Amino acid sequence: MLFNSFAYILCFLPIVVIGIAALKTRLGPRAAQAGVLLASAVFYCWFKPANIGYLAASILVNWWIAQKIERAPAPRNKRWLQFGLVLNVCYLSSFKYLNFLIGGLPFMRGHEHLIPDLEFPLGISFFTLTQIMYLVESHEEVIKPGSLFDHATFVSFFPYVISGPMARASRIVPQFSKFGGRSGEEMGRVARGLYLFSIGLLKKAVIAEAFSHVASYGFDVAKNCSTLEVLIFGAAYGMQIYFDFSGYSDMAIGSAEMLGIEIPRNFDAPFRAKSVSEFWQRWHISLTTFITNYLYTPILRSFKRPTLIVACFSAVAAMTIAGLWHGPAWTFVLWGSLHGVALAVNQIWRKKKMPKLPGWLSWMITFGFLDVAFVTFRANSTQDMVGLLGSLFDLRHALGVANLEVMHVTVNYPISGLPILFGLVAAFMGKSSEQAAREFRPSLWNAPVTAWALLISFLYMNSQVAAEFIYFKF
Amino acid sequence: MKANRWLMFTGSLLLVGIAAVVTTSYWMDLFGLFHNPAGRVLSVNDNVRTSKFLLNERYVPTNFDGVLIGGSSTMNWDLTKLDFARFYNESIAGANVLEEKRLVDQALPNAHFKYAVCLISASFVRGHVFNEGNGKPTHREALGSVNVLREELASVLHRVRHAPPRYYPNGSEDIVAPVRLNLPLSSESFSVDPVALEAYRDLLNELRQRGVKIIFLRAPYYGPLYNRDQRLYDSFYASFPLRLPGEPMVDFGGSKYSALRENAENWNSVGHLSHNGGIQAAADLNAEIHRVVPGLASEWTSASLQNPVQNENRERDQRSAGEKFNRRPVGVKDASSGAP
Numbered sequence: 001m002l003f004n005s006f007a008y009i010l011c012f013l014p015i016v017v018i019g020i021a022a023l024k025t026r027l028g029p030r031a032a033q034a035g036v037l038l039a040s041a042v043f044y045c046w047f048k049p050a051n052i053g054y055l056a057a058s059i060l061v062n063w064w065i066a067q068k069i070e071r072a073p074a075p076r077n078k079r080w081l082q083f084g085l086v087l088n089v090c091y092l093s094s095f096k097y098l099n100f101l102i103g104g105l106p107f108m109r110g111h112e113h114l115i116p117d118l119e120f121p122l123g124i125s126f127f128t129l130t131q132i133m134y135l136v137e138s139h140e141e142v143i144k145p146g147s148l149f150d151h152a153t154f155v156s157f158f159p160y161v162i163s164g165p166m167a168r169a170s171r172i173v174p175q176f177s178k179f180g181g182r183s184g185e186e187m188g189r190v191a192r193g194l195y196l197f198s199i200g201l202l203k204k205a206v207i208a209e210a211f212s213h214v215a216s217y218g219f220d221v222a223k224n225c226s227t228l229e230v231l232i233f234g235a236a237y238g239m240q241i242y243f244d245f246s247g248y249s250d251m252a253i254g255s256a257e258m259l260g261i262e263i264p265r266n267f268d269a270p271f272r273a274k275s276v277s278e279f280w281q282r283w284h285i286s287l288t289t290f291i292t293n294y295l296y297t298p299i300l301r302s303f304k305r306p307t308l309i310v311a312c313f314s315a316v317a318a319m320t321i322a323g324l325w326h327g328p329a330w331t332f333v334l335w336g337s338l339h340g341v342a343l344a345v346n347q348i349w350r351k352k353k354m355p356k357l358p359g360w361l362s363w364m365i366t367f368g369f370l371d372v373a374f375v376t377f378r379a380n381s382t383q384d385m386v387g388l389l390g391s392l393f394d395l396r397h398a399l400g401v402a403n404l405e406v407m408h409v410t411v412n413y414p415i416s417g418l419p420i421l422f423g424l425v426a427a428f429m430g431k432s433s434e435q436a437a438r439e440f441r442p443s444l445w446n447a448p449v450t451a452w453a454l455l456i457s458f459l460y461m462n463s464q465v466a467a468e469f470i471y472f473k474f
Numbered sequence: 475m476k477a478n479r480w481l482m483f484t485g486s487l488l489l490v491g492i493a494a495v496v497t498t499s500y501w502m503d504l505f506g507l508f509h510n511p512a513g514r515v516l517s518v519n520d521n522v523r524t525s526k527f528l529l530n531e532r533y534v535p536t537n538f539d540g541v542l543i544g545g546s547s548t549m550n551w552d553l554t555k556l557d558f559a560r561f562y563n564e565s566i567a568g569a570n571v572l573e574e575k576r577l578v579d580q581a582l583p584n585a586h587f588k589y590a591v592c593l594i595s596a597s598f599v600r601g602h603v604f605n606e607g608n609g610k611p612t613h614r615e616a617l618g619s620v621n622v623l624r625e626e627l628a629s630v631l632h633r634v635r636h637a638p639p640r641y642y643p644n645g646s647e648d649i650v651a652p653v654r655l656n657l658p659l660s661s662e663s664f665s666v667d668p669v670a671l672e673a674y675r676d677l678l679n680e681l682r683q684r685g686v687k688i689i690f691l692r693a694p695y696y697g698p699l700y701n702r703d704q705r706l707y708d709s710f711y712a713s714f715p716l717r718l719p720g721e722p723m724v725d726f727g728g729s730k731y732s733a734l735r736e737n738a739e740n741w742n743s744v745g746h747l748s749h750n751g752g753i754q755a756a757a758d759l760n761a762e763i764h765r766v767v768p769g770l771a772s773e774w775t776s777a778s779l780q781n782p783v784q785n786e787n788r789e790r791d792q793r794s795a796g797e798k799f800n801r802r803p804v805g806v807k808d809a810s811s812g813a814p
Binding site (some may be wrong): 191194443450460 | 475476477478479480481483484485487488491492495520521524568603614615617618619620621622623624
């Protein structure tokens with residue numbers, strides 16, 4: 001079930017919100033939690049019922065390991081943690097990277113049929129990282145591993161199980177008693193959740209879809225692009241993925257808020273960043289936190305002396321792994337490495353106390369870099385990526401617009417034009433949705449805004465088949 | 475404002491908005507989906523792809539006997555010049571055969587088409603990517619969607635301004651782009667996409683199975699381009715594999731039509747006829763079909779005579795609607811009477 005489907009918005013979510021509130025009133029908070037667990041199972045099974053087994057296995061095994069970590073004495077509990085980490089990485093890799101790694105070996109050429117082609121379970125990249133954070137928190141005694149019921153509710157919670165935001169157990173589990181509250185304050189949360197959900201839906205159903213048509217045209221149809229065209233199509237894809245994923249995150253946070261649970265924010269106006277490191281503090285924040293805590297810091301600590309060179313190496317290594325996490329393709333690896341190098345340059349610039357650039361120049365350099373990186377991320381294949389990068393730096397046709405001139409055949413300007421304009425203004429100048437939700441107070445003016453956002457989104461949703469979120473495939 | 479009241483107020487506003495959109499769409503019924511489409515005069519207002527898809531569900535099968543399946547090169551042909559049947563022009567700018575097949579597939583279950591004029595063109599079978607707006611809209615979409623709102627707005631604007639519509643009730647449309655014959659003549663790509671070719675084969679087989687008479691059409695190209703690359707064009711048409719023996723083809727590549735091709739007045743761009751060119755070409759098409767399909771008129775007449783019910787229906791339809799489809803909008807001159 002997609003967040004941007006009528007089935008979710010008009011049936012599933014209202015039934016769950018009202019049902020959980022009723023369960024809490026009549027039978028208490030544990031019944032409400034059981035209702036949430038059941039709803040999460042239904043939500044997850046909606047896509048591919050068979051996949052529930054993979055999620056259930058991950059929940060069971062990680063809960064069992066967490067119990068072992070808690071009970072084992074000091075040196076042995078670390079071994080349980082290491083075992084758990086290796087197991088989770090292998091679990092993820094077996095679905096995601098087996099073909100990529102083994103299939104790439106020279107002696108496997110022509111024998112690819114021998115490699116098992118396992119179906120990719122939905123959300124495995126996200127719930128596996130959540131499990132890793134859970135095991136580390138158990139080992140560090142940040143949380144006390146609770147019951148299997150609590151753990152299953154935490155991992156499978158439907159607003160974030162498929163595409164995040166990735167949440168820590170220490171932040172979510174203590175909130176379980178709040179499921180379905182009915183006090184005045186809780187109704188305020190439902191209102192704020194609906195407000196945030198409407199913003200997210202507008203971002204996804206209207207703005208991201210509009211940018212997707214330009215990006216699809218640029219990367220799938222256009223031929224012999226000029227430098228200008230590659231930059232425009234790269235930026236269009238950057239906007240598409242931002243509105244798609246931040247819209248998804250807003251809907252996830254809004255849905256959870258309606259149930260009384262606060263989950264971490266994921267985006268904070270990233271395209272206003274004036275450096276790549278600031279960008280990563282604003283873009284996919286839950287992943288950035290994971291990379292910093294569980295990749296960058298351990299790599300840095302594995303060296304005896306954390307010098308600047310070591311820090312730079314750690315940044316490149318961590319970001320390359322983060323790139324690979326998106327999928328088994330060299331395009332993602334290069335995208336991650338580019339970001340790693342940019343972060344390293346950023347660190348050197350700061351530590352060596354190089355001259356501070358004017359704000360507008362920093363922003364332009366940062367956005368230019370992000371644009372080029374998005375081109376590598378979106379390219380359909382390594383070959384395409386090389387071609388696009390070649391076009392990008394081929395200054396003989398720097399300002400050509402031949403592809404843009406005929407784009408109207410594919411891109412419907414009257415339908416996509418206004419959302420694109422609105423999206424550009426929102427991305428570069430608007431508040432982040434998180435800020436808007438924080439400042440939200442029920443009033444006469446934001447009720448029509450919410451109703452309008454929902455109505456416009458419904459009209460767009462009803463104009464085409466609901467498209468999946470980009471991050472579902474990672 | 476209390477949260478409870480805010481939620482009630484927001485919900486009410488949303489419901490009022492949805493009700494307004496649905497009621498307007500049902501009342502205007504721009505695609506003939508909710509009321510009986512027989513005899514109604516409906517045309518595209520703005521979004522060709524979505525509109526034609528929805529019009530093909532009830533309006534086209536109820537009101538037309540034949541279809542022209544083509545691309546931008548045939549989209550402005552004046553099909554009222556075809557005197558042996560009422561034709562609907564399915565052609566869309568930039569369409570490939572998959573997009574056209576989707577339209578015709580929509581109409582076929584309810585249609586009683588007798589004729590299909592099918593374009594053979596390199597650009598028609600070069601790819602299979604669907605252009606925006608040519609998804610599979612549903613009845614639900616027709617009750618309220620961005621595409622429908624856009625159509626409704628365009629329809630209201632046309633009425634308010636009394637402007638001659640660009641689109642006609644028989645699916646043809648005027649090209650509004652400026653004349654561009656001075657562009658460098660780049661040779662057309664003659665590569666054939668296997669997916670597109672397969673779709674064309676399926677479409678033709680569907681039509682044949684339903685007893686629809688297929689007439690292939692080789693559209694004209696602007697003289698200077700055509701003369702330079704004629705051998706390439708000839709070999710493409712000669713090797714086109716989907717035409718069965720005995721199926722007629724109207725060939726605008728022959729010397730008979732060199733005047734049409736060479737006269738710059740007839741052209742909007744190297745592959746697209748002007749308004750007058752579209753009228754001229756359709757008149758020539760009608761004459762040529764009569765020549766290559768002998769006994770065409772008598773076939774229709776005899777069929778009508780043999781089937782009194784059909785004949786009666788046809789007469790009733792013609793009385794109520796037939797003339798409307800052949801009516802050119804006010805302000806658009808018929809070149810056959812006024813052309814030099």
